[in-house]
Amino acid sequence: MLRLRGRIVAHLLSFSSTSGPAISPLHRLLSASAAAGPISPNPSGFAVEEYLVDTCGLTRPQALKASTKLSHLKSPANPDAVLAFLFGVGLSGADVAAVVAKDPQLLCAKVDKTLAPVVDGLTGLGLSRSDIAHAYFRCRSIVPKLHYYLPLLGSSHNLLRLLKRGGSHLLSSDLDKVVKPNVAFLRECGLGDCDIAKLCIHRPRMLTTNLERVRAMVTCAQGIGVPRGSGMFRQALHAVAFQSEEKIAAKVDYLKNTFRWSAAEVVIALSKAPMLLRMSKDMLQRKSEFLLSEVGLEPMYIAHRPIIICLSLEGRVRPRYYLVKFLKKNGLLDRDLSFYTAVKITDKVFVEKLISPHKEAAPHLAEDYAIACKGEVPTNFRFT
Template sequence: MLHLRKRVLSHLLSAAPAPSTSRLLSLHRLLSAAAPAVSPNPSFAVEEYLVGACGLTRAQALKASAKLSHLKSPANPDAVLAFLAGLGLSGADVAAVVAKDPRFLCAKVERTLSPVVVGLTGLGLSPCDIARLVLLVPDNFRQRCVVSKLEYYLPLFGSFENMIRPLKHGSSILDSDLERVVKPNVSLLAECGIGACDIAKLFVCSPWILCAKPGRVLEMVACAEGIGVPCGSGMFRQALQAVSYLSEDKLAAKVDYLKKTFRWSDAEVGIAVSKGPFVLVSSKDTLKRRSEFLISEVGLEPAYIARHPSLLSYSLEGRLRPRCYVMKFLTENRLLKRHTCYYTFVKATEMEFLDKFICPYKEAAPHLAEDYAAACKGEVPTRFRFT
């Protein structure tokens, strides 16, 4: 009988058919028919079962078995494996789920797992979506409250894809208390003038803000305002995201670094941060290299950079440097009909840049497009060729 059970499980896991709710609800009945209820067996070897039936490595099985020492029979784990096969998970997927959450094998299919699937299907999730959720957060999936939490989060994030992105880095949003933590934070941000779409973007990029204690979020709001970005402004979401990474001491140190690196006054730092909060979380190396290039090579004034902080967000080798060469080439050869500032060269999309600063000069400078393309690859010639 044990041999028959293993054959049934092996077939289910290797086949991994297209999942459907009706198939899922009948799979454990098929398994029960193939293998009647088994009485507790003191000799049941959990570690061997994890290797043979679940596909874990010996090391994974040894670690997982410590959490399953109470199991005396394969009956419930068999039903769970059938459930996972019904979702369309492959053998490798099943091994990943069990290794991540060994106690998933103890979940009750009829009482917990199947009702969760029915509930999530009712929210509009596809079988594929549900399978992805199991792989990412198996411990949360075996709790029926996951349905009510997703019922709140799906409209908050705007889509399943948006909601699942933070789950790739941890399950904190599903572990957090909706009534005491999450909903108060959402209400607070709405009161700060952040719209629903921006709230979703904020939580996709920085889910820890959603799960932070409301008092901590209040501190973030005050900090964002303290660096010169008032509630309701277009940059407030970005400012909030930036300060969420920094303690008060680290924020002060970063401001000092900006002043020193870009030769900015307090007022200029305020202008730069209010227009581009991302500078607070940019690495020191990134900031230093751009400062050296923009001030020493391009010849920009510190105040100019402060008024256009987005210059610091572009690739140095792929954008700032090649377009500087084009600007200097066109200027030195008097091909520009009127003065054009460097920021205009940089902010243009690639298509706009080619249309405005490369294509019009094909006859006057036939090698310009070729030299620009080489510059974008880092193969910058000593001087752009005119003929």
């Protein structure tokens, strides 16, 4: 970054008198810049790729990709001004590299006409410097749009998560013609703003796709047995979002065959755990083999308690099954504990109720359980 410090000294001096408070923190860089010494101009012209690597901190592959969008640049003057501004608002070297890699044409933006007004607007919304590092500085329309998105999403944290996942689409979509009609329709379906925020953080295109497609997804969610207004409707919409009817039908058939469910039982399972549609076939197969073959559960039992399938097999379901079986075999369980209860209770309760009371009778129980949660089966848990 020595080249950067040397190169931006002139810009620090010029912008500190014109850009107001946003640039004043740059004064702290002046002494370091002077110590770095003057940078001689490159007589062969402006090498964009080298500038991106040496001055902006991009990796060589990042710079190669970004340079294609900056081939028209003939001088480092404007990029230097942009970098000076970004450092001035408190961004770190890593932040600057990330911002430039994400949007190389930012280096062509005008500080006074674009960047300064955008940053002022973002800070006015209460975003911190670290939040601003993830914003789209070059888009002047970002500020009025964020005035709409921020209350909808409930927090700057949620807003930034959404921007990271689908920022370019969100900021380029028409609020009045696209986003607001989609939000209004989702509200009609019984989703509150909190539900909409959770849904769209994972599926940001729900806000930016056309309304007819959103209507089709709602119809599909209802088709798997989850009505509008129900507590599981958001998860059902998440599960079917942007999946074709053929793909969903194929997954439904796979669930029926894998867990030996009837048509009615698969509807029951999906109404309680729609996210089964998002699980991989390999994962479903392994969980089916364990639950049906090793544990010996009935298909109907699983269909009415599909949360069992959604829990981690290696990190929760299998180790707890082994531990409960160990307790029963050794006469340490003084009550009939169902498999479902054993796997659904929290870790804290599980330890308090099923491990801590047996420290004397089974001193290695906690250790064996911890090992089992890592995917291994301790000798004490082997039943052959």
